[in-house]
Amino acid sequence: MTAELTFAPLPSRALIAVGGPAWRDFLQNLLTQDVASLAPGEARFGALLTPQGRLLHDMIILGREDGCRLDVEAAQRKALIQRLAIYRLRAKVEIAAAEVPVAAAFSSAHSGAGGNPNGGSSAADSAWAPAFAGVSGSWVRDPRLGELGWRGYAAAAPDGAAIGTEADYDAHRLALGVPGPADWGSDKTYPIEADFDLLNGIDFQKGCFVGQETTSRMKRRGQVKNRMLPIAFEGAPLAFGAELLAGERRAGEVLSGGEGRAMALVRLDRIEGAALSVDGRSVQVERPPWLHRRDA
Structure with a gap:
């Protein structure tokens, strides 16, 4: 393991567990991201919007055998659970907080103007990713951008990694030019303004979702x-x-x-x-x- 790998707990993030027989159809009709084809172990970036198309909650959607987990802002988890419960009506869906710590593992070699020009794994990644992926908890590649690194759930620091803080991770994210929740707030910003369309956060082929009309119109016009x-x-x-x-x-x-x-x-x-x-x-x-x- 190289010293350039940093492990950082992310206390600002928390998980919501979503399951039940109708969980896919339920989320498919709400979120900007396609969950109908989400496989166990796969991660996708998405959001829940207002009916007017503004960002309410960002999330990383984590596929599981029995449903999915939503990696969301810890401060907004209760509000999101309440909103999802309003949409649920009589659907056979279970929604609950999951007390699982969230962390990130990232390489400083990817910060700034460098990084992999293809947006995925680089030669530097291959030197360390297989050494801890799937070990000491659950790890997934960040679905927004390869250079951001990995998300860990109930994960321990990989052997040889430097121990960092969330501030270190935010500095890494900022060096890559990737915005975060502090930038878009709640019910203030359109997802395309926050680069969700460029960071794999919107599936324009999936069909209806809350706020789709405004989002699709902005994309079709090509005038951001x-x-x-x-x-x-x-x-x-x-x-x-x-x-x-x-x-x-x-x-x-x-x-x-x-x-x-x-x-x-x-x-x-x-x-x-x-x-x-x-x-x-x-x-x-x-x-x-x-x-x-x-x-x-």
Whole structure:
């Protein structure tokens, strides 16, 4: 095991167990992701939207022999269980909290502009992934982006891995330019604005789901005005919600981040070739390699 592998518990995440005879049809009609073909041991990224098409809850959907588990925000788990119970009506579906700790294992070699140009496993992955996949708990490849690494459930740290924190994982995710729940909030953002369509979070072929009409219309028109992209700058963190300017014109707003780097929701039609600033400080919008690969 190489020292570049980091194991980080993710206390901000929690699991919901969904089962019963009708669980597939139930979730298939609700979520942005296809669950009809979800296999045991497989992970897919998706979300539950409002009827108006805004993001309510993100999730990683984990296939199991007897149903699935939903990897969700711990702070929102109770609210999501309650919402799913409202949709359930008389369907033969069981929904309950599952007390299973969530963790991530990732390689620092994949942060930043590097990483696998194909978005999947790289040569560096093959050196360590087989050594712990399926060992010391359940491990699945992160379905959003290969460079993000692995998700672990009831998993111990792999032998030789450095022990990190959720802050370390968030820094890794931010270095890759992947937004998170702190960026999109609840009932504020359309999933395409949060790059769900580019991070395998929406299946446009699956048929109906809550919020599908608005989501599909945005995709069909091919006119996405706003997207979440990383911004780079010198010095201290920028204030959440601070205005991003292109000259004198508003071009977006700052979201989560830290020193020297943050996510921002940007107006794509205003950033090209413009001098960008936040509170008088120069910033640069970056386009991660995975976005070039996937953005049509």
